[in-house]
Amino acid sequence: MFRPFLLACAMLTVSNLTRPGLQPVSFAVEAGKALAIVGPSGAGKSLLLRAIADLDPNDGDVSIDGIERRSVPAPRWRQMAGLLPAETGWWADTVGAHFTSGKPDEASLGQLGLPGDALDWQVARLSTGERQRLGLLRMLMVQPSVLLLDEPTASLDEQSSAQVEQLLGDRLAAGNTIVFASHDERQVARLAYAVMSIRDGVAEPPEAVP
Amino acid sequence: MSQYIALSYWDVVLAAVFLAINGGLSLWLDLRLEKQLLIASVRMVVQLLLIGIILKWVFAATSPTITAAMAAIMAVFAAREIWARQERRLTGVWGYGVGGGAMVFAGVLVTVLALTTQVQPDPWWSPRYALPLFGMILGNTMTGISLGLDTLNATVHRERVAIEAQLCLGATKWQSMAPFARRALRSGFMPIINAMAATGVVSLPGMMTGQILSGVDPEEAVKYQLLVMFLIGGATGLGVLLAVGGGVWRLSDERHRLRLDRLQQTR
Structure with a gap:
């Protein structure tokens, strides 16, 4: 369904990453694996994901497959490490106008439970859940090798959540690396191979998910 | 510039009569604009008189x-x-x-x-x-x-x-x-x-x-x-x-x- 990825197998390495509200954190995620970030609201999960995507001033080294973040122009970096924020942003009237890197086919839309004419919809009439799924699809069209997902199923019902998890499973099988924040213990158990907990801006070393 | 008519300060005061009527109307109709009107017109008079003096001096100085x-x-x-x-x-x-x-x-x-x-x-x-x-x-x-x-x-x-x-x-x-x-x-x-x-x-x-x-x-x-x-x-x-x-x-x-x-x- 999605074209083969250029950087299909991506190892994400983070060392001494820090920013206001976040103590230095180091970890690595293997290609084809998902790391879950858990912790209470306001602990710094979103701050960490934003820092990896270089959306706020931060310090530290991040690399994907040995490619250093500082050696890549920021817009290109954000295409390699695609961030799906908890709140998706929209800047045009119709859904389709937001797919700047190509339009998804009907099968891709269908996999997330969206009809084929979803691209013609008015953004103003989207539900929160539709926004979240279309935001994910829009980000995947850029073909990032690392996916940074901030509570990707927070506003979805059970069926849609399962569809999103299925899609993410496909991406892992294709060699993508995923870092996702979640409040859902069962989702963490289903998707992640390791889990890192954050509290008051301090991250514990990742632990393997049994 | 031959047809230029110079104004006396008395002419200027006479022109302010209508503004004074506005102030009176505001008082009468309880619009509460009279204070702002008064402050704004006093500010205008002071600022313009000052700039007139300053400009006269700056023009004369030609520095x-x-x-x-x-x-x-x-x-x-x-x-x-x-x-x-x-x-x-x-x-x-x-x-x-x-x-x-x-x-x-x-x-x-x-x-x-x-x-x-x-x-x-x-x-x-x-x-x-x-x-x-x-x-x-x-x-x-x-x-x-x-x-x-x-x-x-x-x-x-x-x-x-x-x-x-x-x-x-x-x-x-x-x-x-x-x-x-x-x-x-x-x-x-x-x-x-x-x-x-x-x-x-x-x-x-x-x-x-x-x-x-x-x-x-x-x-x-x-x-x-x-x-x-x-x-x-x-x-x-x-x-x-x-x-x-x-x-x-x-x-x-x-x-x-x-x-x-x-x-x-x-x-």
Whole structure:
């Protein structure tokens, strides 16, 4: 369904990453694996994901497959490490106008439970859940090798959540690396191979998910 | 200038009678405007009498230093006005710097060009020509820039999520802010476009009216007014463009991040 990825197998390495509200954190995620970030609201999960995507001033080294973040122009970096924020942003009237890197086919839309004419919809009439799924699809069209997902199923019902998890499973099988924040213990158990907990801006070393 | 009719101060006082009637009406109808009316008219009288004395002295002095100092004082007041008219300002010196810098650059450039190539008084910086011209250009550029920057800062703050969504998809800071910068440019340009469209039909410009009242041939007055409108339009356009560009530059950084931390919180 999605074209083969250029950087299909991506190892994400983070060392001494820090920013206001976040103590230095180091970890690595293997290609084809998902790391879950858990912790209470306001602990710094979103701050960490934003820092990896270089959306706020931060310090530290991040690399994907040995490619250093500082050696890549920021817009290109954000295409390699695609961030799906908890709140998706929209800047045009119709859904389709937001797919700047190509339009998804009907099968891709269908996999997330969206009809084929979803691209013609008015953004103003989207539900929160539709926004979240279309935001994910829009980000995947850029073909990032690392996916940074901030509570990707927070506003979805059970069926849609399962569809999103299925899609993410496909991406892992294709060699993508995923870092996702979640409040859902069962989702963490289903998707992640390791889990890192954050509290008051301090991250514990990742632990393997049994 | 042969038909110029000099006014006595008594004539001026007589003209204020209607304003006094307004004040009385406000008292009678309990509009509570009389205090503001009184303060505003007293301020106007004091400010204009003072500037009359100062200009008389500056014209007599014909010194380039004094003329430049006078222009600098005008620019400082206008820069402060740009700062004051924004709801959300850039933090630190940038709050004054971006708008004020763009205004001074555009205003000085256009005024000097007009004085040296078109009006050509002798000497070219002659305060009688330089200061009124600079003032008219500065005032209009100030209005445009303060509208443009106010719109930019408010819009970028409101559309944070939409801008960052584009950045996340690999857009540059210029691409992601272009729709909002365009909106800011439009609101900065609007007053001068409106003024040009309405002039001569809806309103007779103050400067032209003044020249006609002082006995200048209407055709000559129109030529002067056209020159001034073109200068104002050019300076406003350049100033608004520079200020909005500077604002976008300051609200983002070299890693193409949106830097709303460089914007003041509103009270």
